[in-house]
Every structure is written in structure tokens, then in C-alpha cells.
Amino acid sequence: MSKRDLPLLTRPEIAQRICSGQQLIILHSEVINVTSWSPFHPGGALALLHFVGRDASDEIEAYHCDATLERMKKYVVGRVELDEKGWKPLTPPIALGLIRHPNGIKNNWVKEGAVTLGSSILNVPITLNDEKAPIPTSLPSDTQLRETNPKIYTLSPEEIEPPTSELDREIEYKRSRAFQELKRRIVDAGLFRPSGLLYGYETEVVRYLLLAAGAWGLFFYTNGWIGQMTSALCLGLLFQQLAFVVHDAGHKGITTDYFKDRMIGMTVASWIGGLSVGWWCDNHNIHHLVTNHPEHDPDIQHIPFFAISKDFFGSLWSTYYKRVMALDGFSKVMISVQHKLYYIVLSLARFNLYANSYMYLLGPKPKRDNFWRYEIAGIAFYWFYYLSMLKSLPSWQMRLGYLLVSHIAASPVHVQIVLSHFACSTEDLGPTESFPSRQLRTTMDVICSPNIEFIHGGLHLQVTHHLFPRLPRHNLRSASLLVKQYCEEQDMVYKEYGWMDGNKQVLSVLKDVANQLELLKKVADGEIQERMMK
16 A cells, blocks of 8 residues: 555544554654554563654664564554644653553553653652552552452543643754754665674674683682682673673674574573573663653663652652652662762672563563573573582682672673763653654763773763664764764754763762752751641
């Protein structure tokens, strides 16, 4: 069916269909119904839910190759007319804290959690301190929903109209169209094609082999503390460097083939490092789509250890983790000193990756397919060889030392990951904001010499990576020059700092939030004393 033959859908009609439960997304001037495909989407169902009723052309093309875009055509159900301002977005129900009720009845929604936007539209409280209507601490299962008979919401087209925005839709649409032209320039420059016998990783592979030789060579052929701790250091640095490979593979940025890159990612992550690339992809895809949103981006949801915005003081609901990020007593203590404990906490962050990986693999999300089995087998192998290494050491002190050194040495990757976002904006400017505008507002680069960029694994060029996540790591520097030119043409800010300045920016944000929490505590204590004196 040609585009001319597609039925023309009006905005009210699309709004009504969304309220009835259909997941409609705009791709340029075509309407895609992803309702049936959503549970099988490799990027996760949540990635689609965030763009229901919105023009997701930039996001879709940033994440999918031409072959996948071609397969999407079978889900096209209509077309829309666009004006000089593009498509006026609707509010995705997930942004209101609503999911479809499992009874399957049209326009039956249930509140999964109280999010800020939903509270203003649906009159839902958003703090744990509201005794009249406490919000749940976790998302109930379909069976529990049927048994408990929660309140059923019905949506009207008026309720999914976007909030008033100060952004100029015409400017945002202009930036979007210019971004599409930028992508064509990068494609024409051949930067989406990996080069070299090993896809550009020839030097990296030599580095990995040297670190592996140091780790296992010293382990098996030395007995003393110096030799064993040097072995642990080499192993930790190997973990750190291989984490970048997993990142690249998760984005299909090595071979650009989904199956090949997934196999590379699983082999490196699970069999060598004991982690899950399946969890990482599920988590990281959402981070790229709703970057730095306190309620939606799991990569900045680090309660009880870190809060990069006072918004986290409201015990927010996480639409990814399906639980309340409660600001309890322990959280208040940790956040009050977060700028002091920042590097200490991040030095042990690999243990948190284990926990997240295993909770994901053993939870309801992943399909029990061959990919899942391969990851489970790999993690079992990892713990077999790693624990065997620890067991062979002569004393518990040396075992503990080897465990800590090998894990702390891998921690710079965690500093690198948060460095590019923690000091950036966490505001929600609504669905009117274009994809390039959001990425440039919430992401920054780290300036470094090409000679040492392997230490950063390509993540120092985070702005270009967020705009073009499938771009091979070794082509990011060339592409970033075109991105900077795009920013100048569109009058957009391209943020970049040196390593030290970037860290100072992050610590400044953490200290500022800690001070705000301390101020709130003093105000609350003062009010309590005043009431006691009455």
C-alpha cells in the first residue's frame, strides 16, 4: 500500500485510539501501531511506551538499521498531516503512571505508581507521606491486579494533551529535520561502517591480551602479595576495558549485526565478567531515550547512595524498576555526605552490577531463550573460575585483597559513565522537546587526547554517542566534528569539559543537593520544635 492509499488519521482519532489502549507512534508522517509487537521488542516494551502519541522519528532512526526500518512498514496503519511545526505530541499514558489493566477491556487503565505528571492530571499523590492514598512500593503482578481490584482509570483525549510548554514547536521541528540531515552527512561519510580486520579493535585486542596475560600469568607463577595484587590489578583493568566492548556490542556498534554483536557482548560480559548484557541493554536503552529524567531514567536512579536533583526528595516512583525510590533514614544519611563518599561508593559499583544482572535474569522480564541460557551458563562459568582462583590463594587476607583490588581497579568505568550526565539538567521539558535538544541538554563530553582515549572507551564523546548510539566507537571523533557544526548552525550548546573540570562539576552538583537536603532537615526540625513549644 502506498502512502497515498493509507487512511488519513486525525489527531482526535489517534488520541481516542491511544485512550482505548492502542500503542500508536508517529514515524515521519506515518502512524505505526506497535501494540502487538511491543512484548517482543528487543529494546523492551517500555522503550515503546515512552513514545506513544509522539513523533519518534529521530529516536527510531537512531536505534534501527535500514533493514529494520523496512520491516516496520507492516505495522503502519495510517498517516497524518504535518505542518511547519511537525506533529503536536500527545502524552504517553506511562508518563501519567498508567498501564493497561490486564482485564483486556478497552480504556481500562491502572495506576502502577504516582509520577509527577500523573499527579497533576489524575490528582494522584506522589509522596509516601500521604496517609490517605499511599503509593505502592512495587508493581503488582497481573494476578494480583485481578485479585485486588484496584481503581480503574479511563482516559479521555483531553487528559493526554501535553502540558503547556515554553518550547517553540517550530524550532524543535527545525532542529529535528536538521538532525536528520546531519545523520545523512554522517552516513555519506561512511562513519556507520566499521573498518579493519577486527572492526577497528586491532590495538584494543592486543591490549586485552596483555592484561589477560598479566592477570593469569602473575596469578599462576607468583606466590607473594606483590605478584598476586598486581595480577588482581591487571584483571580489574581488563574488566574495565572489556566493559566498553560490552557497551559497544549492546549498541550493535562492533560488527553492526545484531546476532554477532549480541554473542560478542554475552561472551565478554557473562563468561569473562559475570554480568548480563541482556540486563544492560534493557536498562541502557531506556537511559538513552529519557536521559536524565528522575522518574524514568534508571541510570540516574541511585537512591539510597546518590541523588543529583532535589526531585528525588519526594520518594519518586521509578517507571523502570517499578518501585518507589524511598528517601528513608539511610538514604538521608548517605545523600548528606554523597559528595564525600562519591569515589568510595563508585569503587564498589561492580557489585551492584552483579545484583542488577542477576535480579534481571531471574526475574520475569527476559525470555527463557537460548540467549538467556547462554548468559546463565557464562555467569556460572565465571564464578567457577573466579572463586577457584580465590580459593587457591593461601590466606583469607590475600583472598579479600584480591577480590577488592580486582573490583576496585575496574571502577573507573563507573566514574566515566556518570561523569557525562550527573552534572547536566534533569528537568522534564515535556514531549515537545526534540530528540537532539534533549540529548544535548542532558549530556556532556570529556575532553582528552586521542592518545589516551582508550582509557575512556569512547564514552568521553558521549554527546555524539547519545545522538548516534549505533555509531562505531572508532568513528565518534570524526562524527563529533559534524555534530559541533550542527550545534553551531542550530544555536545549540555543545557541553565539553576536561577530566578534572568534569569531576568538579559532578561533585559540585552532589554537594549542592546534599546541602539542600540538610536545609530541608533544619527547616523540618525547626517546625517540630516550634510545635512542641506551643
